[in-house]
Amino acid sequence: MKLAEALAERADAARRVEQLRARITTNARYQEGETPSEDAHRLLVEVDDVLETLEVLIRRINRTNATVTMGDDGTLTDALARRDVLRMRHSVVTAAADAAAGSQRGHAVRQLRSELAMVSALPVAQLREQADRLAREIRELDVRIQRTNWEADLLD
Structure with a gap:
């Protein structure tokens, strides 16, 4: 099997x-x-x-x-741990970009002139690029994991 x-x-x-x-x-x-x-x-x-x-x-x-080893990825267990951490990192970076962009409040600008303007403490564009890189890395690693799953025989 x-x-x-x-x-x-x-x-x-x-x-x-x-x-x-x-x-x-x-x-x-x-x-x-x-x-x-x-x-x-x-x-x-x-x-x-x-x-x-x-x-x-x-x-x-x-x-x-x-x-089972996967070359540079180490064992399949190592690759699974790496994928889990990449997913967590992607989630954090995406949440940070959303918060910095004002996505959580539904608007990024002030409603009235008397309100103080909200200013981003993080570089949203760079965070989005980082999230895209992480997503690509997750996809590529997942493909290697899936390939290994179909090639490796289950041990007793």
Whole structure:
């Protein structure tokens, strides 16, 4: 099995756990004299089986991520950490540019002559350029990660 297939299975299992959780909580209590629409005990057993499968998948995925190398990007785990930090950095830079441009208030100029003008403390254009560079770097790294996911075999 390829790593990408395992990642898809992990996502499916996580969705299944959430669906079962919702069904369990819906059927955990019922009105006296009524019959619940589903057996909550059976659902608990089912969710336990899915969780055991999920744990095995996560262990194998993590083992594979820590072992598979991506050249200059290091291991797949290193690349994933780098991508997470790039996304955070992009978010911060974008938020800073928006705030400096006055986007949060909906206007960047004063309403009345008597109001004090708001002045940007940050270079908006440079921040937007930096955000664009970060977004490109994230996309390029993500492509390399996806390629590796489809090329790497899942470890036991």
